[in-house]
Structures are given as structure tokens and as C-alpha cells.
Amino acid sequence: MADEKVNPPQNQINIELSEEIAEGIYSNLAMIAHSNSEFVIDFIRLMPGVPKAKVKSRIVITPEHAKRLLAALKDNINKYEATFGSIKQTNDLPTFPMNFGGTMGEA
Numbered sequence: 001m002a003d004e005k006v007n008p009p010q011n012q013i014n015i016e017l018s019e020e021i022a023e024g025i026y027s028n029l030a031m032i033a034h035s036n037s038e039f040v041i042d043f044i045r046l047m048p049g050v051p052k053a054k055v056k057s058r059i060v061i062t063p064e065h066a067k068r069l070l071a072a073l074k075d076n077i078n079k080y081e082a083t084f085g086s087i088k089q090t091n092d093l094p095t096f097p098m099n100f101g102g103t104m105g106e107a
Contacts, residue, residue, distance in 0.1 A: 025056045039066040 027043035043057040
């Protein structure tokens, strides 16, 4: 037992999460591209009334890791729906009220 505290098991990973990263980044659009060696996932924030959207984060992963991510997402979605009910899905693009985020100014 004492040895485990000094030398943690080799399959254990110590993960550090800074306060800044823990806050997260809001994204309401993701675009995915791939090559023979990697998948690139761009997380984008699309704001209403703004013709330009910004990539807020880009993640580059291996194809093997992309497949693991897909399985983890499926598992988490199944758990979510078991708790909160089916996630409604539409083919429509998200719509925002024109005054999203506050009142509109006049010119």
C-alpha cells in the first residue's frame, strides 16, 4: 500500500485542468475535415446578425483517437437521453432572434 502512494500505478494518468480551460469555450457549430493521418475539428461560435464566424478552438487528433471520441460521444449521448429524454434534432440551421444578446440600436 505504501508503495502505491510513492509510485502510482503505471496505467494511471494525472490530468491537470487550469481555471481558464475549465471555464470552457461556447461553440454552436463544428466543422470536421480529415487527411490520411489526422482529423481536424474546428469549434466555431456563430453569432446572429454577424456575417463572419470565428473559430474558437481547433483540435487535431489521430484517426484512432477520432474513433474513440465517436464511441465516447455515443455513450454519453445514450446516458444523457436515458436521464433527460430524447434529444430533439432538426435539419434546420439554428435561428436566432435579431435582438439576440440585447436591444438593437437605431441609426
